[in-house]
Amino acid sequence: MTATLKPRKRLRLSTVMDHIVLTLGALFMLVPMLMVLQLSTVPDAEIIQRGPSLHIGDQLDDNFVKAMFEASGFSGKNTGVSMLMNSFILGIGFAVGKIILGMMAAYAIVYFRLRFATLAFWAIFTTLLLPLEVRILPSYEIVQSLGMLNTYQGLIIPLIASATATFFFRQFFMSVPEELVEAARIDGAGPVKFFIDILVPLSRTMIAAMFIIMFVYGWNQYLWPTMITTEEDMYTLVRGIKQIIQVFEGTNLPEYGRGNLLALIAVIPPVLIVVFFQSWFVKGLTESDK
Amino acid sequence: MKRALFSNIWLPVALLLPQLVIIAVFFYWPAGYAVQSSFYLQDPFGFGSTFVGAGNYQSLFRNNEYLKIANFTLWFTVIVTFFSLAIALILAVKADRVIRGAKTYRTLLMWVYAVAPPVAGFIAVIMFNQSWGPLTEFFALFGYRFQVGVNFNDTAFAMILTSIWKQVPVNFIFFLSGLQSIPRSVREAALIDNRSASGRFWTVTFPLLAPTGFFLLIINITYALFDTFGIVDTVVKGEPGNNPMTLVYKVYVDGFRGNDLGGSSAQSVVLMALVLALTFVQFRLVERRIHYT
Amino acid sequence: MAVVHFDAVQKVYPNGFxxxxxxSFYIEDGEFVVLVxxxxCxxxxxxxxxxxxxxxxxxxLQIGDRVVNDIDPADRDIAMVFQNYALYPHMSVRNNIGYGLKNRAVPRDVIAAKVDEAAKMLNLSDYLDRKPSQLSGGQRQRVAMGRAIVRDPALFLFDEPLSNLDAKLRNQMRIEIKALQRRLGVTSVYVTHDQVEAMTMADRIIVMxxxxxxxxxxxxxxxxxxASTFVASFxxxxxxxxxxxxxxxTGLRLADQILPLDLPDTGAELILGxxxxxxxxxxxxxxxxxxDIVEELGAHRLLHGRLGDQSVTVHVPKDYTVAEGVLRFAMPIEVLSFFDAASGQRVSR
Structure with a gap:
């Protein structure tokens, strides 16, 4: 939108300004994470002595081994490996569950003539209004009374009880040309065939976008896992962060390197997914919320 | 709704059932349970409960600590929302303009979206480490002794800064995509009609971004109210004490740690009302007034 | 092949519209009927x-000798070409054309043979492995046709199939569709809002x-x-x-002249067409x-002007020299149509 009409000299100045602002913004975002990376390469003693610096140490692999295979809790079960696995189970389970349920429900709402369609629609979409955080305690009690504390079901299913994916797929299905259903019907495809042969393949990009968003959302869950998982072998990486901090506080020689590396590991998978599948992710994010 | 619909009866029911069951059990049941428990006083040892009507609400609004937290939450929300929107808008406008390195900037400015709030809080804890944190040392240059977790204002500052850092990327993504969806012809028309770049921004670009902006406003308020839990919890290191906290954190502390189910439920209901009010505003204002298409 | 029989068929939407x-009408076997x-409407x-x-x-509603009111689209033995083609975007041309056969459990080699045959007929043989997005508008149109042809249906239905094409392609496809229908001899119902399409393609036209x-x-x-002023002007x-x-x-007065015509005097106001x-x-x-205006159209010219206070258009050959101003003309009485001014219905002479 800048002015190709302006004289050349002023254009250059404003472009330089643009780059300066953007670089500052990028640094604001990046520097804290680089610091975490640097801290996970140096010995703990050095951190306590001089804090973060530009010195890249040689402790990364040591810290990595400690982070992945040493437990931080009392039970000895919450190693980095087990937390990483739990994080993946939560992220993938949540994303897949949400997408499957969402697509099914959206398909029913958009493509069928249902007597109670309006009721179902509102019952489902009211859930968009109230985040889990406002009903966290009763949800906990219910999960407890169902005996699902410290289980993956207890961790994942209550998080799925909201309609974001349903809403998203509903929007998308509504934008699919009607003639496609009609053509399919004339071609002899029933509702199940149409769904599997036509609608699901058509939604591939949407499914990918949804998966990325939901995976990141599930992976990053904190409050709910904090309440539901009390046994250390059920901890996710994000849930384990608090424990790391508390250990920092409570000890004389905190294992800063190990802690920083765990924080880094907690960040890397979702960040990589978001960065590599950027265009899908942006599309999914900006279109789902409209 | 579509014109050509399938007429099966059991298939759609079967398709809807899983979602409806999950929602009934894990949404409506707990939400209703929260409303119900907010009218009861629970025995701390779990032996039964007494109906107290609006008692929990009355004591809530007479409780100075609660009011103080509500006040803090308000300021916290306003500041976080304002700054994360403003910074993101500036960055998006610039990123929309540059040609060279546009993609790199976009990536560098959005990846933090994927960082979990408690990890952001963890980074704050490191940055503000009492003895060697770089930001603590930065403030020390001005002779200020920065004490996260001890000094109320310092802790609040750390929370706010972290929350802004974590939220700028989302706003950036939306603003950038909003900017990029402004038709080229409109920009070119503006270029011809208005000589000043800032004039063009305020009279053409900004109004066209308004729908995105209002949408983001609601998103950001919701974020500041709820999603910052992980930041608050890590910055206070799980020790609320006299530290600043948000309303959601208070629900958690009272209900989960203090075992005050009734009071915590009343707080939940207050938050529900708040969210519903926000949604209502969103529908009324955003959907009605700011729809250009 | 089939006849189609409408007997007092009515459509009322739930909102009462x-x-x-x-x-009620009858479409003969092999006929190309255009609904315009x-x-x-x-x-x-x-x-x-x-x-x-x-x-x-x-x-x-009967197709062939079956009442089809309650029969599923898939079982009516029809094929349809849609306005936006409704091609399955994720399937290759080959699979698009064959999808209807696959759903009817036709053996795979039969499908392949039929698809190849249809593709040859439509000049699509080189494009069978492409996706619809890699085709031009005209090619997509042909794929949609192919999808209809392979099924050997009793009835082709066309829903404004050419409206998304540019003018030149439209003329070409019009001829192709008509030729194809002649060759296959399949009863066809074709919907369009374009009266040129209706005139050029139809055996019979239904104006609605x-x-x-x-x-x-x-x-x-x-x-x-x-039959009515509506049809006359549409x-x-x-x-x-x-x-x-x-x-x-002594007849009918038009402007300052009397047309020596003897129409039965029903007392109704009349319109001359x-x-x-x-x-x-x-x-x-x-x-x-x-x-007032001479419109130059190459092969002929259109003169727009006024007869008394009513506007009139005259079509003259290209070699007829005209100028703006007064033009004198004659009207052969035998080509005139008359309509009841109130109802718009044709009045027989």
Whole structure:
């Protein structure tokens, strides 16, 4: 939108300004994470002595081994490996569950003539209004009374009880040309065939976008896992962060390197997914919320 | 709704059932349970409960600590929302303009979206480490002794800064995509009609971004109210004490740690009302007034 | 192959809107029938009722000797070509064309043979492995045709299939579709709002307006003797001139002239209709037109002007020199149509 009409000299100045602002913004975002990376390469003693610096140490692999295979809790079960696995189970389970349920429900709402369609629609979409955080305690009690504390079901299913994916797929299905259903019907495809042969393949990009968003959302869950998982072998990486901090506080020689590396590991998978599948992710994010 | 619909009866029911069951059990049941428990006083040892009507609400609004937290939450929300929107808008406008390195900037400015709030809080804890944190040392240059977790204002500052850092990327993504969806012809028309770049921004670009902006406003308020839990919890290191906290954190502390189910439920209901009010505003204002298409 | 029989078929939407008033007609085996009318006239609803995509509210619809009111679209033995082609975007051309056969459990080698044959017929053989997005508009149109052809249906349905193509391609596809239909001899119902398509392609045209069938007839019948002022003005470009006339003792008064015509006097006000090309310029003719604009169209010219206070269009050959100003002309009495001014219906002479 800048002015190709302006004289050349002023254009250059404003472009330089643009780059300066953007670089500052990028640094604001990046520097804290680089610091975490640097801290996970140096010995703990050095951190306590001089804090973060530009010195890249040689402790990364040591810290990595400690982070992945040493437990931080009392039970000895919450190693980095087990937390990483739990994080993946939560992220993938949540994303897949949400997408499957969402697509099914959206398909029913958009493509069928249902007597109670309006009721179902509102019952489902009211859930968009109230985040889990406002009903966290009763949800906990219910999960407890169902005996699902410290289980993956207890961790994942209550998080799925909201309609974001349903809403998203509903929007998308509504934008699919009607003639496609009609053509399919004339071609002899029933509702199940149409769904599997036509609608699901058509939604591939949407499914990918949804998966990325939901995976990141599930992976990053904190409050709910904090309440539901009390046994250390059920901890996710994000849930384990608090424990790391508390250990920092409570000890004389905190294992800063190990802690920083765990924080880094907690960040890397979702960040990589978001960065590599950027265009899908942006599309999914900006279109789902409209 | 579509014109050509399938007429099966059991298939759609079967398709809807899983979602409806999950929602009934894990949404409506707990939400209703929260409303119900907010009218009861629970025995701390779990032996039964007494109906107290609006008692929990009355004591809530007479409780100075609660009011103080509500006040803090308000300021916290306003500041976080304002700054994360403003910074993101500036960055998006610039990123929309540059040609060279546009993609790199976009990536560098959005990846933090994927960082979990408690990890952001963890980074704050490191940055503000009492003895060697770089930001603590930065403030020390001005002779200020920065004490996260001890000094109320310092802790609040750390929370706010972290929350802004974590939220700028989302706003950036939306603003950038909003900017990029402004038709080229409109920009070119503006270029011809208005000589000043800032004039063009305020009279053409900004109004066209308004729908995105209002949408983001609601998103950001919701974020500041709820999603910052992980930041608050890590910055206070799980020790609320006299530290600043948000309303959601208070629900958690009272209900989960203090075992005050009734009071915590009343707080939940207050938050529900708040969210519903926000949604209502969103529908009324955003959907009605700011729809250009 | 099949005949189609409409018996008082009616469409009323749940909100009470009557999209198609009870309609009865008969489509013969192998016939190419075009449903034409302005948007919202009910022509698409009519087609969709034949397809089974729209429920029939009242009446009986027969395809062949079967009543199909309650038969699924897939079981009506029809094929349909849609306005936006409705190609499955994720499937190759080959799979698009074969999908209907696959769903009917046709053996794979039979499908392959049929698809190849249809592709050859439509010049698509080189594109069978492409996705619809890699094809031009005309090619997509052909794929949609191919999908209809392979099924060997008893009835082809076309829902404005050419409206998304540019003018040149439209002319070409028009001829191709017509030729294909001739060759295959399949009964076809074709919906369009373009009267040129209707005139050029149809064996018979059904003109609809406001849910009512205005006229059914061959293109020349419709053109020569429109059944109503609506048909007169909808069919033909430029449309028929419709002029108010008044009764006089010795005939009908048009402008300052009397047409020596003896129409039965029913007391109704009359409208005279004349095609622009039926107005013959003649220096000694009785009528005079003030010509305002001469529209140069290459093969011919259109003169737009006024006869008294009514506007008139005249079609003249390209070698006829004209100027703006007064033009004298004659009207052969035998080509005139008359309509009841109140009802718009044709008045027989």
């Amino acid at each position: 009557e999209a198609v008033k009870p309609a 009318g302005p948007s919202g 009910g022509k698409s609803t009519m087609l969709r009722m034949i397809a089974g995509l729209e429920e029939i509210s009242n009446g009986v 307006n406001g849910g009512v069938i205005e006229q059914i007839g061959t293109p020349s019948e419709i053109y020569q003797s429109p 069919m033909g470009a430029p449309p028929m001139n419709l002029l108010e006339v008044t009764r006089a003792d 004349i095609r622009p090309e039926d107005i013959i310029p003649d220096p000694n003719g009785p009528f005079s037109i003030m010509v």
